[in-house]
Amino acid sequence: MLTDIEIAQNAKMLPIEEIAGKLGIGREWLQLYGDYKAKIRDGLLEHLKDRPDGKLVLVTAINPTPAGEGKTTVTVGLGQAMGRLGKKAVIALREPSLGPVMGVKGGAAGGGYAQVVPMEDINLHFTGDLHAVTAANNLLAAAIDNHIHHGNALGIDCRRILWKRAMDMNDRALRHITVGLGGKANGFPREDGFIISVASEVMAILCLAENLTDLKRRLGRIIIGYNMAGEPVTAGDLKVDGAMAVLLKDAIKPNLVQTLENTPCLMHGGPFANIAHGCNSLIATRTALKLGDYAITEAGFGADLGAEKFFDIKCRYGGLKPSAAVLVASVKALKYNGGVKKDQLACENLAALEAGIPNLKRHVDNIRKFGVPVIVAINRFPTDTPQEIELIREKCRSWGVESAVADVFARGGEGGLELARKLCDLIDREESDFKPVYDVNLPVKDKIERICTEIYGAGGVAYSSRALKDIKTIEEMGMGKLPICMAKTQFSLSDNPALLGAPSGFTITVNEVRLSAGAGFIVALTGDIMTMPGLPKDPAANHMDIDNEGRITGLF
Amino acid sequence: MLTDIEIAQNAKMLPIEEIAGKLGIGREWLQLYGDYKAKIRDGLLEHLKDRPDGKLVLVTAINPTPAGEGKTTVTVGLGQAMGRLGKKAVIALREPSLGPVMGVKGGAAGGGYAQVVPMEDINLHFTGDLHAVTAANNLLAAAIDNHIHHGNALGIDCRRILWKRAMDMNDRALRHITVGLGGKANGFPREDGFIISVASEVMAILCLAENLTDLKRRLGRIIIGYNMAGEPVTAGDLKVDGAMAVLLKDAIKPNLVQTLENTPCLMHGGPFANIAHGCNSLIATRTALKLGDYAITEAGFGADLGAEKFFDIKCRYGGLKPSAAVLVASVKALKYNGGVKKDQLACENLAALEAGIPNLKRHVDNIRKFGVPVIVAINRFPTDTPQEIELIREKCRSWGVESAVADVFARGGEGGLELARKLCDLIDREESDFKPVYDVNLPVKDKIERICTEIYGAGGVAYSSRALKDIKTIEEMGMGKLPICMAKTQFSLSDNPALLGAPSGFTITVNEVRLSAGAGFIVALTGDIMTMPGLPKDPAANHMDIDNEGRITGLF
Secondary structure: OOOHHHHHHOOOOOOHHHHHHHOOOOHHHEEEEOOOOEEEOOOHHHHOOOOOOOEEEEEEEOOOOOOOOOHHHHHHHHHHHHHHOOOOEEEEEOOOOHHHHHOOOOOOOEEOOEEEEOHHHHHOOOOOHHHHHHHHHHHHHHHHHHHHHOOOOOOEEEEEEOOOEEEOOOOHHHOOEEEOOOOHHHOOOEEEOEEEHHHOHHHHHHHHOOOHHHHHHHHHHOEEEEEOOOOEEEOOOOOOHHHHHHHOOOOOOOEEEEEOOOOEEEEOOOOOOOOOOOEOOHHHHHHHHHHOOEEEEEEOOOHHHHHHHHHHHHHHHHOOOEEEEEEEEOHHHHHHHOOOOHHHOOOOOHHHHHHHHHHHHHHHHHHHHOOOOEEEEEEOOOOOOHHHHHHHHHHHHHOOOEEEEEOHHHHHHHHHHHHHHHHHHHHHHOOOOOOOOOOOOOOHHHHHHHHHHHHHOOOEEEEOHHHHHHHHHHHHOOOOOOOEEEEOOOOOOOOOOOOOOOOOOOEEEEOEEEEEOOOOEEEEEOOOOOOOOOOOOOOHHHHOEEOOOOOEEOOO | OOOHHHHHHOOOOOOHHHHHHHOOOOHHHEEEEOOOOEEEOOOHHHHOOOOOOOEEEEEEEOOOOOOOOOHHHHHHHHHHHHHHOOOOEEEEEOOOOHHHHHOOOOOOOEEOOEEEEOHHHHHOOOOOHHHHHHHHHHHHHHHHHHHHHOOOOOOEEEEEEOOOEEEOOOOHHHOOEEEOOOOHHHOOOEEEOEEEHHHOHHHHHHHHOOOHHHHHHHHHHOEEEEEOOOOEEEOOOOOOHHHHHHHOOOOOOOEEEEEOOOOEEEEOOOOOOOOOOOEOOHHHHHHHHHHOOEEEEEEOOOOOOHHHHHHHHHHHHHOOOEEEEEEEEOHHHHHHHOOOOHHHOOOOOHHHHHHHHHHHHHHHHHHHHOOOOEEEEEEOOOOOOHHHHHHHHHHHHHOOOEEEEEOHHHHHHHHHHHHHHHHHHHHHHOOOOOOOOOOOOOOHHHHHHHHHHHHHOOOEEEEOHHHHHHHHHHHHOOOOOOOEEEEOOOOOOOOOOOOOOOOOOOEEEEOEEEEEOOOOEEEEEOOOOOOOOOOOOOOHHHHOEEOOOOOEEOOO
């Protein structure tokens, strides 16, 4: 089989105007970036406001494992299959971050015959959204130190600055730094650090903003730290909210691209799925709902983090009503959850598979708690045996849950037809009764506990003294009635990455609670959350090349 | 009069396909970025290789002053005037850096009725070239610390790392930092710093590269520091030259935009004019020469730095033969050179003007040393008196030099007709006999001395012991036969910014000599050269805003 980049380079792409045209979007709504990428101009949602929304489908997954679940690949393949069935489907995905592309992760635009293209552009600078987020983040950072340097009229306490600088690169050396060294001309020395750009609150804001005005309002609300009196200081106090919004004027517009089978895909925004909510932009999802009869979107990590935040944060803020969820699992990933070591996953092991299946069951049950109909998609890998696949399907039947095999990596949309058909039937048959899992007006601790017990299966929640103090501060500031964004390991339902399967009765420990006042959520941190990755010993970057005609190799 | 941004927002732009069409470039050569910006695809120069080149005109200036000379404005206005005369002229300019736009400088796309548009886009992210340079720079930086972290097989001496991180922001707090703090997981602590992206050697390389292959070769040659044995370590040794070139695959393509009067403008690249050569890309200049009968370009700072480097570095590397130079001066700037304080420049002062005119004369003489015909453009300001302008013209006549008033800020191309006509006459009348001012095969010190004495008017050159050691190292490495890039204050012909007018007999002190092995020049540093600006007390960013329809205010 060809590599992902070879398949992508052989794709028969249509000019992006044609893709838009099939959705009824005229050329006047497009801001082209080359022939195969376009931004959709501001105002389209307003223009289409009387058009009824399509059906919203969330693609989520079991807890991620080193074996790979292929959530994006299934999302793309499902969109392609819908197209083959003659359904008007629009995919809405997050856009990749450049840093991990240079590291170990590779691209983030699907795989095999279920990819979004142009693959190289999407995985490199795309339409510049990540760079715009970085620039807005760093303008605010520069404004903080500049304000202090020029007299510090706001009385910012340089020991309590929360805002960090950002870079879209995997660079561990920037995690913890000291800035302002070298004397008076360079400002006041202080401790600082860089986060990767997708971890910036600016990215979360971009993905929840309704429009430019709302974007600016949220940017202005960002708390950068505290003054010497202990009061919060905001980006609005520093008067750079306008300039930050100016820097994001194009980044707020959703990007239109296509799959290998010419299915339209809105790829826009990509906040972290731990310290942020991990979904593509609200504007892109709303646009997909207006343009398609089906809007197929995904959320980061497994359903415990991704789907929960999609439902409780994004759908709540955006007034979205998901019609169904596709829960992606793979034989290998379930065997891993059943205790098989990474190098043994290619061998049939029905006992281990059975031992891992409770992880799938827990996520099925969780999605049902949100009142959303669910179908399990088994993403086929070449090493899967018919017996293994049948075991998963049998379990699903016993739970009264629909399942389908997705063979989209190897066969594209053709391999997703069963899934697409069953999904459409499910949506026609079962009415969604969507509701968030907690009332946003509850006290902060009650909301956290509800997520931990209802979704994770925890017996209880423990708080560090710091976390308790953080919660007290946030509630005293009158900011307690915001949704919760859990920052937890993605590898387990618990806060211990080694606890696979479907653990229960464990205690979740909340170490720290942060306020993302601009994005509009409260982040509860459990364990160590890495916001700046490092490069591996042999990074992907070391194998990339380009010839004089611009043909790229080594990107994957 | 309207502000620059108001004039720009009222511009009647043509679709960029039409601008390209007037130059004989079909749609297939364009990579659109919205309706009014495009990159020109690789291969056009090869496609047009048999077409004769147009005439190359350099716009340069006297030493810059706080009064402003308006070099870019004159360049743009001259291009517009050429269009009005029915001449096929193409402008080639540097593209702006975002950092200074947020600081005090404002935009860099001309002014008044002589601007390049779309002004907001050009001054913000444009087509992403600066971001691509930043990313390539920082990938290399991350690769250095990552290599050391993972065992340091190359034996890099972390006390002798020359490569700095980059950001396109004015951020003084990042000038001098320590990185790798916080323990083993974050790498080895060391001193580091950020430079603004335009100061990155990657930008200089992009602007001198012939094509993608040459770009990659130059990137691989970058010396990032030394190993423990004192030998240079390159980006090629770290194996990221390919990935850096991948990141620059679109940045290497020149950007086509237009002026307020629809004159085509290639705006591409923008290296620092002190530690680098300060000219737009060689690819853009070559493209302008193929597409226009006249290619009008500019170089950074005054003629002592900008024109010298344009001639001795860019023209030498690119085999370019400039036909003429336009030397921009203003009454105010010459009065400033004659000793008038900044707040008194609006008052007529013929004595001070006469005292400042020797600065103009020196630059005229210098350009003639390169064998290039020169015309003086007096950029008119509202406070200029007829007597003042006549005094400059009279002096020019006495030197046998053509002069013309450029009133392009207030009147656009119409105000540049005299200049355009006289420039065309000059080119028809005087044959250029272009030659660099030094032989590149001379020893490093001889080349430096030749620039300092011939161009600056110095009596001699003094070297710090460090500079002498640097030169010895460079010559021992066999890299001594590269052109010299002087890093000197732009405000004086000497290395003392307070020494205005036309000083002579002074000594230039070279403190340090660096090798930009990728770009292919040797940088001689005199005085303190700032490679990371700071924001002022009341930065431009604090006044920027955008409304819900995307209309920007406060950008200037």
